[in-house]
Amino acid sequence: xxxLIFDARLKSVPEPTLRRLPMYYRYLKExxxxxxxxxxxxxIGEEFRFEPTQVRKDLEMTGIVGKPRVGxxxxxxxAAIKQFLGFNNVNEAFLVGAGSMGxxxxxxxxxxxxxxxxxxxxxxxxxxxxxxxxxxxxLALDKLPEMARQMRILIGIIAVPAAAAQDVTDLMLSGGIxxxxxxxxxxxxxxxxxxVHNEDLYCSLASLSQKVAQALRSxxxxxxxxxxxxxxxxxxxxxxARGVYAQTQNKLRLPDLxxxxxGDEVLRN
Numbered sequence: 385x386x387x388l389i390f391d392a393r394l395k396s397v398p399e400p401t402l403r404r405l406p407m408y409y410r411y412l413k414e415x416x417x418x419x420x421x422x423x424x425x426x427x428i429g430e431e432f433r434f435e436p437t438q439v440r441k442d443l444e445m446t447g448i449v450g451k452p453r454v455g456x457x458x459x460x461x462x463a464a465i466k467q468f469l470g471f472n473n474v475n476e477a478f479l480v481g482a483g484s485m486g487x488x489x490x491x492x493x494x495x496x497x498x499x500x501x502x503x504x505x506x507x508x509x510x511x512x513x514x515x516x517x518x519x520x521x522x523l524a525l526d527k528l529p530e531m532a533r534q535m536r537i538l539i540g541i542i543a544v545p546a547a548a549a550q551d552v553t554d555l556m557l558s559g560g561i562x563x564x565x566x567x568x569x570x571x572x573x574x575x576x577x578x579x580v581h582n583e584d585l586y587c588s589l590a591s592l593s594q595k596v597a598q599a600l601r602s603x604x605x606x607x608x609x610x611x612x613x614x615x616x617x618x619x620x621x622x623x624x625a626r627g628v629y630a631q632t633q634n635k636l637r638l639p640d641l642x643x644x645x646x647g648d649e650v651l652r653n
Contacts, residue, residue, distance in 0.1 A: 401442045402469075406498070407432060408442070409465045416458050424455035471499040478532060478561070480552045481543035482507040482515075482522045485567055489543060491518040502541065504531065508548075525555065532559030539563045546570040 411431055415423055425436040425443070443456070448464040450456040466472055479486055479502050489495075490502055505517060508525040515522050523531075531537070540556040542549055542564060549568035556564065563579040566572055569586050 397445050401445055404442050405465050405469055409462065409469070412458055412462045412465070416462060420458050422455045423458050423461065425450070427455070471497070474499055474501050475539055476501050476503045476535065476537055477539035477541055478504050478506065478528060478537050478556070479541040479543060480506045480525060480528065482512050482517050483543065486543035487517050489541060490520060500539070503535070528555055529559035532556065532561055537561060539565065541565045541567070543567045
């Protein structure tokens, strides 16, 4: 059974770089489908609005070297990123929480392409235990520690409410799990040796909402005030024309509108 491989090089890689490399990987896979043979840092930078120098520094972490004015062979760059991030090593994981979030994660079949295979799901809801979710049988939560030890599972995925997150964490650690992917809106208390990655959807939503509000405020500042709605009916047109005429009648000493208004007959017909 394949085990989680902790590459010492990853400890010295900045977190932003580790987040950008999978983005490059997905983009390169699309280019490969379109039969691109080579790609430059400028190409990648334009796609994500990054500076080419930043892209180059990120790619250097993988050990691959590009050619001036040519760039990188697409296939070789994909292989370098895949090897560096450990996508070649399929790591098995346990997931706890067979609710909406957990079910969605189990059903996402692209995880294996990125080195993750969710092999078992657990829950403490008696109404869910024994049922199937995306081809996997939901097991009782108390079975997790022993199964994790037997199967040598090192990755645990937490998709439970915040109130239950710490108890689930403690249960996973008791089974030898040492890397946690946490989707619960809770800060977990773990030893320093445990790897925790938090996916705080509420923070992401708050950030999105704030950016939308800022964009709307900026738009209100640059957009001119709407003009008054112009009348479209013939009688309203005549009323508007009379109003304009009246404003200038005294200055220009124009004849009375009812007697001499040009086009009055046309507006009335």
